Amino acid sequence: MKKNFVINLTLLLTIVFLFGFKSEIYAQQNTEIKTKSDFWNHVQFGGGLGLGIGNGYTDIMVAPSAIYNFNSFVSAGISTQYSYVKQRDFYSANMYGGSLIALFNPIEELQISTELEQLRVNRTFNDSFGNNSQDFWNTSLFLGAGFRNENVTFGVRYNVLHRDRDNIYAEAFMPFVRIFF
Structure with a gap:
């Protein structure tokens, strides 16, 4: 039971880390795109x-x-x-x-x-x-x-x-x- 809990917790933390890191990268990319496309505004x-x-x-x-x-x-x-x-x-x-x-x-x-x-x-x-x-x-x-x-x-x-x-x-x-x- 303790082993399943550790595996589930590790899996959950890995998923949270990957999705959190991924969305942070997109947020930085969107900021850069907005400054580059200021012409069209x-x-x-x-x-x-x-x-x-x-x-x-x-x-x-x-x-x-x-x-x-x-x-x-x-x-x-x-x-x-x-x-x-x-x-x-x-x-x-x-x-x-x-x-x-x-x-x-x-x-x-x-x-x-x-x-x-x-x-x-x-x-x-x-x-x-x-x-x-x-x-x-x-x-x-x-x-x-x-x-x-x-x-x-x-x-x-x-x-x-x-x-x-x-x-x-x-x-x-x-x-x-x-x-x-």
Whole structure:
């Protein structure tokens, strides 16, 4: 009986020692992982989706984005964009590209932005004179300001490179909504 007690006690202490030592090792490893992955604590993802449908008109846009928050005042990131626009019996276009964005929040409710956008434009005009296809790069430089409430910003931006005759945007001023999670 005494021999069984010693064996059981030895087995129990061995199990406790092994599991206790093992969990202590994992706790140390998790601490190291947290300090190494601090980068992702500063990253936010978001972007925009657009859909416009009318009488013979379709406009679809997808623009995912990611920003890195350097601190509570300054953020910078990248975005990609794809747009498809079609006006029946007149016009169709595919636009794709990317942009670099910098955000500055001097106070919590105000966001000032600069965005450099480069889009490849493939468009075709279909009219009574025939088809006319155009393939070109469109560069835009937007300066903007908006009201920010947590992860959502409503504002307006201005394309300083806008030209009325050679641009894919109808106006230099554009409203925007930014959402980051």
